[in-house]
Amino acid sequence: MPPRPSPKAPLARFADEAWRPLLLGGATPVEARVDTAFERSLNISFEGGLLTVLTESGRRAPGAMITTLSDVRGVHPEAPVELSEHTLVIGRLELDCSQLTFFDCAVGPVGLTRAPVAAVFGAMLARHARPGSFVPGEPETPFERAITTRLDAARNAFCAQLRSAASAVAQQQQIDAEAMRHAVASLVGLGFGLTPSGDDYLVGALAALTLAPGAVASQVRDLVSACVFALASQRGDHAATTAVSQHFLLAACRGEFHEDLASAGREILLGGDRADDAVARAVSIGSTSGTDALFGLVDGIRVFGSLR
DSSP, X not given: OOOOOOTTSOBEEEEEGGGHHHHHSSOOXXXXXXXXXXXXXXXXXXXXXXXXXXXXXXXXXXXXXXXXXXXXXXXXXXXXXXXXXXXXXXXXXXXEOTTOEEEOOBOOOOOOSSOOOHHXXXXXXXXXXXXXTTBOOSSOOHHHHHHHHHHHHHHHHHHHHHHHHHHHHHTTOOOOHHHHHHHHHTTTTOSSSSSOHHHHHHHHHHHHHHHSOSXXXXXXXHHHHHXXXXXXXXXXXXXXXXXXXXXXXXHHHTTBOOHHHHHHHHHHHHTOTXXXXXXXXXXXXXXXXXXXXXXXHHHHHXXXXXXX
């Protein structure tokens, strides 16, 4: 068992509930190791999941732990990880977990008095969106242009199925589940980076369906979530996307989201004065992950709003 941290050890300040059983339950994950390492974050993989260690500038997200560290340079992929009640040891890095406070990223439906105005939040997204993926950058290589074209086609197909499913539920008709599975599959793993754009888009769409009140949104969410879960659960050679993206997709299926994405969704749905600031903050998630997720969020809210 790792030694108790020294008084000068950096602190683990806040952590998602996913950390609790590992740190306080006496269980040590099998073959825990650093999967990917960046200047301000470390992704730790273990049997059954993935957790993230963030620096002091990090924000609350599924599986995240926020520390007093200014950076995590010097920790490399494959570094071993040991966990105990008071200490987290990652390679040569030692974190004091004795003052840890846990948080929960789960969200639920918001209460609405009127339908959201699509033109308003569409304009906000256009104003803040970062180039890349759903917003083509300049100049764009032929390969990037091809991916953007595929993303646009997959997005349009998914939105069509979202509208079809919502309409079927509202009219008490049978949903075409196979068509939805195909539309979701066309997005999972599509795009660039640690979390491909198609995955981020689906996380945003699930956020919209989770936050939107009413039986229609709930039933459509259950269908989309089941389709996403089936693909995001595949491991090893059968994995449809990256391990980090699988983590966020599965969290979205449970109704758990990055605090800035959830906040943007709530403010947009409620039509509050803080919506523009919330969208601007959500855009800063990752390089283009925030923008990609907001496109899914906006599309999901548009479908919901058209049925109210």
